[in-house]
Amino acid sequence: MSTTEVENYPGFPEGVTGPELMERMRQQALRWGAELYEEDVVSVDFSKRPFEIKSEDRTMRANAIILATGATAKRLRIPSEEKFWSKGISACAICDGASPAFAQKELAVVGGGDSACEEAIYLTKYASKVHLLVRGEEMRASKAMRDRVLDSSDVIVHYNTSVEDAAGNAQGFLESLKLVNTKTNKSIPEPLKVAGMFYGIGHTPNTKFLDSQLGIDEDGFIIVSDHDKTSTSVEGVFSAGDVHDKEWRQAITAAGSGCQAAISTERYLQMNKLLKEVKMMDTKDAKEEIEAAKKKEAEAPKKKTHEPAIDADNFDIDRQKHQGQYALRKLYHESPRPLVVMYTSPTCGPCKRLKPMLSTVLDEYEKSIHYVEIDIAKDPEIAESAGIMGTPCVQVFKDKARVAVINGVKMKSEYRKIFSEQLIESSAA
Ligand code: NDP
Secondary structure, eight states: OOOSEEOSSTTOTTOEEHHHHHHHHHHHHHHTTOOOOOSOEEEEESSSSSEEEEESSOEEEESOEEEOOOEEEOOOOOTTHHHHBTTTEESOHHHHTTOGGGTTSEEEEEOSSHHHHHHHHHHTTTOSEEEEEOSSSSOOSOHHHHHHHHHOTTEEEESSEEEEEEEEOTTSOEEEEEEEETTTTEEOSSOEEOSEEEEOSOEEESOGGGTTSSOBOTTSOBOOOTTTSOBOSSTTEEEOGGGTOSSOOOHHHHHHHHHHHHHHHHHHHHHTTOOOOOOOOOHHHHHHHHHHHHHHHHHSOTTSOOOOOOSTTTOOTTSSEEESHHHHHHHHHHOOSOEEEEEEOTTOHHHHHHHHHHHHHHHTTTTTOEEEEEETTTOHHHHHHTTOOSSSEEEEEETTEEEEEEESOOOHHHHHHHHHHHHHHHHHO
């Protein structure tokens, strides 16, 4: 979940951050006996029973499946989008807004829905001014959101305005936008000078990997039955949340949809005599188990934790994983190994997804690769000198030269490929 503040989730009167809500749900699922595998599903086979689900690391079989793969932010696809992607153009203000490159600069958000309004308000924390570019006569956002935007002296709304293209500065970073008046269809002569442009123009459901094995509508959303809003066209396959929901798309509605899907799944398994009961953990036992796990983690050798290496007293070059700028400088200058640097920010949901995944891949290179995590909010000057305009961003260095940059969250295989290539090159040299 990439939303920062979730204000409308019942039970959290003070609000809760998206990542914290996800962490609490994760712990609750574990308490109930769920086994979690954090990896990308690459294909499914619904023609087989049990169904087959393949990731890069394993093939699993299941008598029933709940699809809850959500939706990904849409892009405008203007001509120079690729050129300025992660160099000023982004689809996630929440992930990328904290970048020092945007601090006290004018920024633009495209869209007139709740997402765009939410992004515009969020960016006022960092920007000197936010321009909201709305292609129509009015915003389609809810009244509450519209009012927040209109009441903010830091947001300027441009109606009947769309983006035709972008231009950059000598360093290759976004500098201005070429705009069009959608009423007259004429270009607006004066370019809009902004250091960042964020898209808030809706989402595309993540259904490609399903390879049309079940009913999907023309926009790619899973079609669910009218009677329970969760059964799909394949018996035993259910859908939950934004992957089918075009309308409500809130954390609470997605959670409710997940609950409906779970109950429908249980009924389906029961009816087909496929239900295997997992004993609910006694609350007392669960508490004890969580406490025991915490204790074990605290006592465990620091293999998987990224303990901060703040200064010379606790920096240990023999350890693979580190945090913070002191470790980065030491390793950059002294490590003979390829160095992987991951830039994160505290509100970045995708960073939370990437960290454990990257950690698993790095475990395979424990003695041959060094790793440092840099929080761009804590170390903004490092992020600035590394040209970070979005998180997560993984950079790989070899012999003090930057040899790879990977923006966003990719499959494990992509990281493995890059790490292995660097090691092969090192041993060949
Ligand atoms: P929406 O589909 O509601 O809005 C998309 C916006 O982007 C519209 O203003 C649309 O313009 C504009 N747009 C689409 N394509 C383009 C384009 N090519 N060029 C320029 N503008 C474009 O998506 P949202 O993600 O905003 O919201 C989806 C759902 O999620 C809604 O139900 C919303 O209420 C909910 N939501 C709620 C939040 C909250 O309450 N905290 C936060 C975020 C989302 P036009 O209007 O002209 O079609």
